[in-house]
Amino acid sequence: MTTLDLQRLSPAERRYELDLLTAGYVHALDDGDLDRWPDFFTEDCRYKIIPRENYENDLPLAIWYCQGRGMLRDRITAIRETQLYAPRAMRHVTGNALVTECAGDGMHAVTNYAVYESTLDRTSEVFNVGRYLDRIVVEDGQMKFAEKLCIFDTSLVPTSLIFPI
Amino acid sequence: MTTLDLQRLSPAERRYELDLLTAGYVHALDDGDLDRWPDFFTEDCRYKIIPRENYENDLPLAIWYCQGRGMLRDRITAIRETQLYAPRAMRHVTGNALVTECAGDGMHAVTNYAVYESTLDRTSEVFNVGRYLDRIVVEDGQMKFAEKLCIFDTSLVPTSLIFPI
């Protein structure tokens, strides 16, 4: 493991490293490997799932709000131990990442996503689409999400938002 | 802003620059930032939205046809000032871009896309899928679309094709 220095990477290298981070992130979720999910975040991260309308009107309501990796771990424990839900598979397909800023110790990026949900006895369906607004820093020699906002496009709260987006 | 020279870029660099162009393009549309849309095109560009069946049979009918950046601007004005429609969010997820040719002053590329539409009181739905057939040149030191054909897969004209694809 080599230590990354965001400022010394070329724009193309930064995008490549971000792609790796995002690919690792979505495959951990899609593989149901939820215990690995907090590892993609910094210790004092912020993770939110927000309807687009709220985000654009600066309304504070988030469907999910986690502050710090500890809260991410609590979420996973809750999903595993206290929630009841029919088995389902999630699948993320992400578009081109766009690094919008790289300054100081971090960079900002936006990436469109579509998440599909499949239950055993149904076909696959579009579950949630929107964009990730990420702030990425290097911690412990690796890129991590210091902030990840999942801004989804409907105002409807998904009826079955069990897993992270 | 440095001047790009398509012929001097490596294939990987060309693909990276194209990814940037496409990412900027789709985020301008998805952010509803329509005034920036014409900026991704050359002054004498051609922009068309065509059903796949027509395209494959060399039929001339396009659902949208714009010749020149001025017509793109007129379209945006029309959308803003004369059209009535329920608020909706569009979201583009694009696949891997494939540069199919790079010769002379430009390059050709194909990129699959899926566009999702979300209205306030509904879930997100697949709106239009197809491929971009792009011809890209450098103008004013930046990659721009000299031609962008959006070939969509159904023969049905989308009932609510309000925004560019």
Place this chain on the structure above:
Amino acid sequence: MTTLDLQRLSPAERRYELDLLTAGYVHALDDGDLDRWPDFFTEDCRYKIIPRENYENDLPLAIWYCQGRGMLRDRITAIRETQLYAPRAMRHVTGNALVTECAGDGMHAVTNYAVYESTLDRTSEVFNVGRYLDRIVVEDGQMKFAEKLCIFDTSLVPTSLIFPI
């Protein structure tokens, strides 16, 4: 055509070459250019389409199973000459590829995909989503799939699985 040496490529170069392979693969399918499909595989390849549940439980049932490029060609002949189906267009949108291993003569990668189906008189619909689990080697100087597993997320066998995924 230059001969690729996977072990001498940087990780970013490997990912780029894999993107080219995948983009070529999906565009051959989406263009209906089925005769080119076997060319993306090695002579003694393995190609399978498997429901996720079977894959995760090590159940042997595959919806499609082809061993060797000859069987891929037979499949194409069968599709062209013996199967009856309404005309339809397929469209693949793939997410970020993640190379999970590169050792010896090959590399392994995982890529999420969403396939949309459009028939002439319908809108486009989500047809099949899942992930490609690929083993890629260099044969005849080009990257090819030595193994391609298409693990799809539902347990339902698609009612109209006519074309390769």
